[in-house]
Amino acid sequence: MRELFPAKQVVGFIASLVLTVIALLVYFIDMSFQLGMIILLLTAFTQAGLQLVVFMHAGESPDSDSIYVNTYYGIFIALAIVFGSLLAMVWGY
């Protein structure tokens, strides 16, 4: 039975729950918008990294270098799209 619940994944799951609770503090505690956004950015990206490494086994494939490069490129494109759009359309530069 024990081998069905490896420590790495159990710890990963608990960490993801803790990160979720920290993110929820933004709602339950009165704080400034800036501080809230900083907390959310930190918890969301940590959570994403956790899923990628612990659960998606990104590092153990024989092609892990290609997988990481592809994923980093995807993340770069995502950030460029989101912040580029915000810069042009919302923040008004």
Add this chain to the structure above:
Amino acid sequence: MNIDHSKPLEYSTETNDLNIIGFWVFIGAEIALFATLFAAYFILEGRVADGPSGGHLFVISTLMIQTFVLLTSSFTIGLAVNAMRLGRKGATIGFFIITLILGLGFVGVEIYEFYEYVHEGLTLQTSAFSAALFTLLGTHGAHVSFGLFWGIAIIIQLAKRGFTPRTANKTFIFSLYWHFLDVVWIFIFSFVYLKGMM
């Protein structure tokens, strides 16, 4: 077919390796897809016209249920892959079924939530905000719903054929897909719901 027994079954042939890296390329494209939907949402979230805003609509209880259910399902599909590597077919299928039941629960709560939104006067046509919101949430929900059918098909294959390089490969790739949907949800949870309610 050349099977390398020193590797986990899902990586044991060259085709399997290529399938896995191919799926990662697909995930890269999915990241870009969701990025465009997030960008559209962030631009339009203030344009609520005469309809309700996110802060008015979002409910913390359903959000917490959805997040907990999806995080748990991401954990159980991870356990299914672990059980597969131990060669435990029953446990793999069991964890797989739990994952899909949790996924079904998530979709159920999301449908209930959409129903409530429509009752509060927020439909796809209400405002730029509502169109962007439903497109983003709906695209994610459609991915989860598709995953339910895909998952059922893989469970049937596992039950019929047992662990072969092909079924192991499919199971592993499904787990990648499911974890990825969890990652997308984390961003929806943080930057649509919590940001909207802050």
